Amino acid sequence: MRRVAIIGVGQSNFGELWDQSFRDIVLTAGIEALEDAGLEGKEIEAMFVGNMSGGRYLAQEHIAALIADYSGLSELHIPSTRVEAADASGGLALRQAYMAVASGMHDIVIAAGAEKVTDVGAELALDILSSGADREWEGFVGATLPALYAMIARLHMEKFGTKPEDLAMVSVKNHKNGALNPKAQSRREITLEMALNSPYVAEPLRLFDCAPISDGAAVVVLASEEVARKLTDTPVFISACCQASDYLALHSRKDMLTMNAVVHAARQAYKQAGIEPKDIDVAEVHDSFTIAEILAYEDLGFAKKGEGAKLIREGVTNLDGDIPVNPSGGLKACGHAVGATGIRQAVEITLQLRGDAGKRQVDAERGLALNIGGTGATAVVTIFSR
Amino acid sequence: MLPRFWRKIKYRYDLVGTYCENCGNYYYPPRNLCPTCRRRSDVKEVQLRGKGTVVSYTIIHDAPEEFKRQKPYVVALIKLDEGPIVTSQLICDPNEVKIGMRVKKAFRKYGEDGESGIIYYGTKFVPDES
Numbered sequence: 001m002r003r004v005a006i007i008g009v010g011q012s013n014f015g016e017l018w019d020q021s022f023r024d025i026v027l028t029a030g031i032e033a034l035e036d037a038g039l040e041g042k043e044i045e046a047m048f049v050g051n052m053s054g055g056r057y058l059a060q061e062h063i064a065a066l067i068a069d070y071s072g073l074s075e076l077h078i079p080s081t082r083v084e085a086a087d088a089s090g091g092l093a094l095r096q097a098y099m100a101v102a103s104g105m106h107d108i109v110i111a112a113g114a115e116k117v118t119d120v121g122a123e124l125a126l127d128i129l130s131s132g133a134d135r136e137w138e139g140f141v142g143a144t145l146p147a148l149y150a151m152i153a154r155l156h157m158e159k160f161g162t163k164p165e166d167l168a169m170v171s172v173k174n175h176k177n178g179a180l181n182p183k184a185q186s187r188r189e190i191t192l193e194m195a196l197n198s199p200y201v202a203e204p205l206r207l208f209d210c211a212p213i214s215d216g217a218a219v220v221v222l223a224s225e226e227v228a229r230k231l232t233d234t235p236v237f238i239s240a241c242c243q244a245s246d247y248l249a250l251h252s253r254k255d256m257l258t259m260n261a262v263v264h265a266a267r268q269a270y271k272q273a274g275i276e277p278k279d280i281d282v283a284e285v286h287d288s289f290t291i292a293e294i295l296a297y298e299d300l301g302f303a304k305k306g307e308g309a310k311l312i313r314e315g316v317t318n319l320d321g322d323i324p325v326n327p328s329g330g331l332k333a334c335g336h337a338v339g340a341t342g343i344r345q346a347v348e349i350t351l352q353l354r355g356d357a358g359k360r361q362v363d364a365e366r367g368l369a370l371n372i373g374g375t376g377a378t379a380v381v382t383i384f385s386r
Numbered sequence: 387m388l389p390r391f392w393r394k395i396k397y398r399y400d401l402v403g404t405y406c407e408n409c410g411n412y413y414y415p416p417r418n419l420c421p422t423c424r425r426r427s428d429v430k431e432v433q434l435r436g437k438g439t440v441v442s443y444t445i446i447h448d449a450p451e452e453f454k455r456q457k458p459y460v461v462a463l464i465k466l467d468e469g470p471i472v473t474s475q476l477i478c479d480p481n482e483v484k485i486g487m488r489v490k491k492a493f494r495k496y497g498e499d500g501e502s503g504i505i506y507y508g509t510k511f512v513p514d515e516s
Contacts, residue, residue: 123450123451126448126450127450127451130450136390136394136415137415137472137473138473140398140496140506140508141461141473141474141475141496141508141510142446142449142450142452142453142456142459142461142475142496143461143473144446144448144449144450146446146448147444147446147461148473150444151442151443151444151461151462151463152442154442154443154444154485155441155442155485158442158485199447200445200447200448201446201447201448202444202445202446202447202448202461203444203445203446203447204444205444247421249415249473250463250473251463251470251471251472251473252471256441256442256463
């Protein structure tokens with residue numbers, strides 16, 4: 001296996017992009033990534049695209065060819081492949097691209113993620129996102145994705161004493177970070193009171209516990225170490241990119257407070273990178289719901305099981321804490337562009353490790369990204385280093 | 387959606403699950419392959435008694451279109467006495483639901499596919515005072 005580096009990153013704004021089409025936002029992110037990598041376009045040998053549901057959000061399939069086409073690559077006839085794992089689709093695209101370069105098959109490969117959700121109404125958008133859980137045995141009874149995470153939150157509160165205030169603090173922190181990110185959907189700080197007084201979506205989760213469903217695209221350019229050294233002075237290496245699966249439905253898991261896919265992917269990734277959780281300087285985790293960030297602290301080994309809330313209470317994961325988590329604002333404030341999120345996380349960690357993160361810059365040599373599909377039936381853990 | 391629903395009627399209407407004779411585990415929703423035994427699975431259909439305990443629950447305020455008329459409604463994770471956990475609606479006063487509460491199955495309507503479409507029935511749970 002060859003070492004693989006990220007040599008360019010790009011991202012569209014995340015949010016409700018009424019005036020932009022799917023093709024527009026993909027192109028914005030793609031051109032930015034190529035400019036960042038100093039490439040013309042013809043150097044690209046293959047492309048992997050994370051997209052959850054072009055079929056239902058846009059009534060458009062064949063997304064990978066569409067993206068290659070509108071990125072101006074149709075005359076090059078490169079292989080372009082779409083991968084899907086609900087909102088972990090971006091993480092999968094990154095891993096496929098990583099494997100394509102690491103294996104020696106290709107030297108320069110694009111990993112992209114894109115979703116356009118506002119061409120359908122908000123309710124349908126949520127229904128589509130909820131199809132990342134089990135449609136026949138969860139969706140059928142009216143259990144939406146927020147409802148399933150709400151039951152995890154309720155159980156965490158009951159078993160470990162996690163409080164609504166702890167969850168709200170995750171949201172406050174991520175909004176504070178998002179305010180520093182020019183591409184974030186929400187660039188406004190919120191208060192604990194605002195979060196705790198926002199309407200219930202599914203008790204105990206309130207509006208400010210739930211990430212929005214957003215439009216957005218993100219692109220990273222991967223290259224072999226040899227090629228990367230010729231093209232850039234600031235390569236960011238992927239030390240490991242591991243993926244795991246679990247039971248699709250929450251009710252099938254023996255321990256509903258542990259995402260075993262995350263535990264397995266993380267364990268493998270730490271081993272491959274030859275590091276421990278304490279060696280991580282910055283992380284982007286999948287806070288589709290605030291409780292998911294608390295679980296991520298535990299399942300990634302930043303805290304013991306049941307003690308995740310301590311990290312947020314003590315400010316450990318704040319921008320100026322020991323392990324800043326979601327400096328971008330996370331899914332909550334930066335926005336959750338479904339299939340784009342996994343790539344968007346890789347963009348943020350790359351910027352952080354290069355020292356290009358502007359006002360939200362932290363001091364970091366090693367970073368981690370965690371992308372989750374549905375309620376945890378897929379997890380991708382990626383470790384990056386300078 | 388019609389055949390997709392009809393195929394599952396037996397299991398939805400009356401909690402018919404499966405049981406692996408090789409390892410003794412019960413499954414609901416039913417599985418044809420036991421995740422403990424895989425190819426050594428010896429799976430048979432089984433009628434579950436339909437009594438259990440609330441493991442966790444939520445009261446849903448932001449509901450999908452087809453459930454809007456019911457909101458707020460309770461969805462719970464219910465551990466059946468035979469072992470498996472099911473996700474189901476729980477028919478009770480949202481203020482009364484508690485973790486650890488005993489519940490039993492009830493045959494109820496879940497929704498309908500427009501005015502002239504199929505009516506979806508299935509199993510919900512109600513408090514078990516017995």
